[in-house]
Amino acid sequence: MVLYRTLLASTLCLSAGLSVFAQTAKTTTPAHKAPTASTTVTSVSTLKTNQDSLSYAIGLSVARFYKQYNITNINTAEVTRAINDVNKKGKLLLTEEQADACIRAFMMKRNAEMQAVNSEKASANKKLGQDFLAANKNKPGVVSLPSGLQYQIIKAGTGPKPAITDQVKVHYHGMLIDGRVFDSSIERGEPIELAVNGVIPGWTEALQLMPVGSKWKLFIPSNLAYGDQQAGQMIAPGSTLIFDVELLDIVKHGGTNAPDSTTNH
Missing domain, CATH: 3.10.50.40 (Chitinase A; domain 3)
Known part of the structure; x- marks a missing residue:
């Protein structure tokens, strides 16, 4: 099955994959999540069309995903380049298989990091609980x-x-x-x-x-x-x-x- 047909699809799949790794709460008696602080909206007057609004909304969604998982080393120029290459049917720098492997490698690395952090936290909290x-x-x-x-x-x-x-x-x-x-x-x-x-x-x-x-x-x-x-x-x-x-x-x-x-x- 081909997983990543556009950059947006890649990002959404990555988001879903990391969410599975990070999501550990059971669905019964869930804990309420604290409301997240939202960035102040200064103006929407530059968004002239629905297309502009949709484009900006997609950008917000991707950026919030990066922030949520503390992904700080993204080259936004390459993100834009990939979008343009796909939309203009240009030559892609990565095959779908290569893109899939790249994202999976990132997911595995991030999961290992999260498990290490959780293990350290768990040891300290268990002692407090005991x-x-x-x-x-x-x-x-x-x-x-x-x-x-x-x-x-x-x-x-x-x-x-x-x-x-x-x-x-x-x-x-x-x-x-x-x-x-x-x-x-x-x-x-x-x-x-x-x-x-x-x-x-x-x-x-x-x-x-x-x-x-x-x-x-x-x-x-x-x-x-x-x-x-x-x-x-x-x-x-x-x-x-x-x-x-x-x-x-x-x-x-x-x-x-x-x-x-x-x-x-």
């Missing part, structure tokens, strides 16, 4: 499980406990050990429904122990969370996480509708 959990387990009401998961019952529930195949409705508030909030359905004012077996391992273990109506505080070591991977913008590799979790209901039992819960929500 120290935190070692002190936390001695606090009143904190229960430590063999897996390393710790929890504290804030409110006891009296309803049924979900099975691993169930789907549940929860409210949650996710924090780092320094107290910074990275995600919260409570702050959004809307609970979410999720599969018990579709979340991070620490959640999966805890949810099966919680009666409906319970509110627990979970202390999740990195190996039961996102491991050595970066998850979103705030959850660094090796991070220990804290969640306030309220189990509101079991909405499906193994793919079928659950009976009404006796717990008021």
Whole structure:
């Protein structure tokens, strides 16, 4: 399969490839990304036509991609040259196979660099998490499980406990050990429904122990969370996480509708 038929296609494929390498967060209970600062728009009066606007928009997209992945050694003159060569059907300096190999080599190099950085961050964060959990387990009401998961019952529930195949409705508030909030359905004012077996391992273990109506505080070591991977913008590799979790209901039992819960929500 030919991957790169134009320079734009090459750039978009590179963006997609690096996104796969960099994207490490699970899709369940995602962390909210902090809004990125936008460059002030000074004037759009020089963009006379839709073609001008589209061209500038493509340039912005490519430039933001470079910035996102800290690609600072791009020769923009050669970028323009390649675009012109393709559009004018001129002689190309690289074959499609050569362009493919060049971009793949860059992707592999960048991935190796990212893994090295993540490994270093993970080691430091794991140590912080281990120290935190070692002190936390001695606090009143904190229960430590063999897996390393710790929890504290804030409110006891009296309803049924979900099975691993169930789907549940929860409210949650996710924090780092320094107290910074990275995600919260409570702050959004809307609970979410999720599969018990579709979340991070620490959640999966805890949810099966919680009666409906319970509110627990979970202390999740990195190996039961996102491991050595970066998850979103705030959850660094090796991070220990804290969640306030309220189990509101079991909405499906193994793919079928659950009976009404006796717990008021």
